[in-house]
Amino acid sequence: MPRGPLLVQAARRESVERTPVWFMRQAGRILPEYRAIRERLTLIEISQRPEVAAEVTLQPLRRMPLDAAIMFADIMTPLIGAGVALDIVEGVGPVIERPIRDDAGVRAIRALQPDQDVPYVLETLRLVRRELEPAQALIGFAGAPFTLAAYLVEGRPSRDFVRTKSLMYGAPATWHMLMDRLAELTVSYLRAQIGAGVDAVQVFDSWVGALSPDDYAQFVQPYMRRIFTSLGSAGVPMIHFGVMTSTLLEAMATDGASVIGLDWRVPLDEGWSRIGYDLAVQGNLDPVALFAPPDVLEAKALDVLQRAGGRPGHIFNLGHGFLPGTPLDNAIRLAELVRHESARLHEHRRPLAIIA
Numbered sequence: 306m307p308r309g310p311l312l313v314q315a316a317r318r319e320s321v322e323r324t325p326v327w328f329m330r331q332a333g334r335i336l337p338e339y340r341a342i343r344e345r346l347t348l349i350e351i352s353q354r355p356e357v358a359a360e361v362t363l364q365p366l367r368r369m370p371l372d373a374a375i376m377f378a379d380i381m382t383p384l385i386g387a388g389v390a391l392d393i394v395e396g397v398g399p400v401i402e403r404p405i406r407d408d409a410g411v412r413a414i415r416a417l418q419p420d421q422d423v424p425y426v427l428e429t430l431r432l433v434r435r436e437l438e439p440a441q442a443l444i445g446f447a448g449a450p451f452t453l454a455a456y457l458v459e460g461r462p463s464r465d466f467v468r469t470k471s472l473m474y475g476a477p478a479t480w481h482m483l484m485d486r487l488a489e490l491t492v493s494y495l496r497a498q499i500g501a502g503v504d505a506v507q508v509f510d511s512w513v514g515a516l517s518p519d520d521y522a523q524f525v526q527p528y529m530r531r532i533f534t535s536l537g538s539a540g541v542p543m544i545h546f547g548v549m550t551s552t553l554l555e556a557m558a559t560d561g562a563s564v565i566g567l568d569w570r571v572p573l574d575e576g577w578s579r580i581g582y583d584l585a586v587q588g589n590l591d592p593v594a595l596f597a598p599p600d601v602l603e604a605k606a607l608d609v610l611q612r613a614g615g616r617p618g619h620i621f622n623l624g625h626g627f628l629p630g631t632p633l634d635n636a637i638r639l640a641e642l643v644r645h646e647s648a649r650l651h652e653h654r655r656p657l658a659i660i661a
């Protein structure tokens with residue numbers, strides 16, 4: 306009996322014969338075939354051409370045994386659709402033409418009408434879904450309001466988020482108006498992706514770890530809850546991911562996602578027990594492990610699987626995306642290793658599960 310994508314089964318904490326695996330930033334510069342396309346087209350051009358974006362989305366699945374494709378776009382893509390002038394600069398990241406620091410700036414972000422504003426994203430998803438096997442998942446995604454706001458306010462990547470937090474503390478009404486708009490934009494964007502056939506969605510709050518638990522609760526959490534509550538009825542697994550979130554995990558666990566993405570700074574077993582076993586987890590190998598000798602990489606990957614302990618509800622991933630310069634052979638080796646070793650661990654566990 307086909308039970309749909311393995312990743313969806315794991316996200317629902319059903320028992321699976323092996324641990325599903327995919328990698329953040331699996332599509333992109335780690336692949337020479339991507340770099341060849343990038344020589345003729347910018348990142349934004351690729352994402353706006355559905356045939357090319359679909360091809361780039363599928364490239365990593367031809368190289369490695371992966372259980373999911375993640376649509377090729379950027380977290381800034383829907384903001385372009387909502388009228389924000391920006392560029393994605395190689396080696397830097399998103400750069401905003403007119404950073405947003407007042408009410409007028411916030412009002413310039415239009416409400417997103419995905420069919421009209423980002424039709425190419427939805428077309429890419431339809432093209433990719435047709436090419437995948439039923440057991441493979443198509444993951445849609447969006448940037449979370451805080452991480453989007455950090456780019457919009459700073460105007461470019463930042464380390465300390467001084468301008469972002471200054472707005473938050475100094476002009477809370479403007480901050481809340483910005484977060485409100487970004488939350489609405491995220492809901493419409495993800496709802497449209499679900500309509501176009503994605504099997505799961507991931508919300509990337511990459512920079513939320515810059516906040517204290519109190520600031521998270523006051524300035525961010527209401528919007529995360531609104532996003533997950535609004536989308537919950539769609540029945541699609543929702544992954545809530547952030548970096549340096551070890552002090553925020555208990556809060557994130559109450560926001561309504563079905564899966565929490567962990568970075569490598571928290572051991573997976575500890576993170577999972579703090580989140581609670583009623584939620585699934587995704588993660589959390591250090592992306593730098595892919596630069597280590599094969600035996601070290603293998604030991605670190607096995608450690609992640611062992612900490613998951615064969616419990617239903619683990620999706621294997623890195624703790625953050627592939628870094629530039631990651632050796633492709635090691636990425637392939639890792640995907641193969643997770644596939645084989647997790648099947649072996651699940652095999653061993655089965656009789657124990659019956660006794661338990």
Ligand code: CP3
Binds near residue numbers: 375394395396
């Ligand atoms: O497989 C995939 O993950 C590809 C799809 C994807 C991209 N960006 C394409 C991309 C996804 C899921 C993203 C999300 C994204 N974008 C995040 C959240 C995930 C994370 O890493 O925390 C963030 C923070 C961004 C913003 C952004 N875009 C950054 C920081 C950069 C790196 C800039 C650089 O060149 O070092 C980008 C550019 C970007 N987005 C690349 C890719 C493949 C880099 C390669 C290129 O320019 O072609």
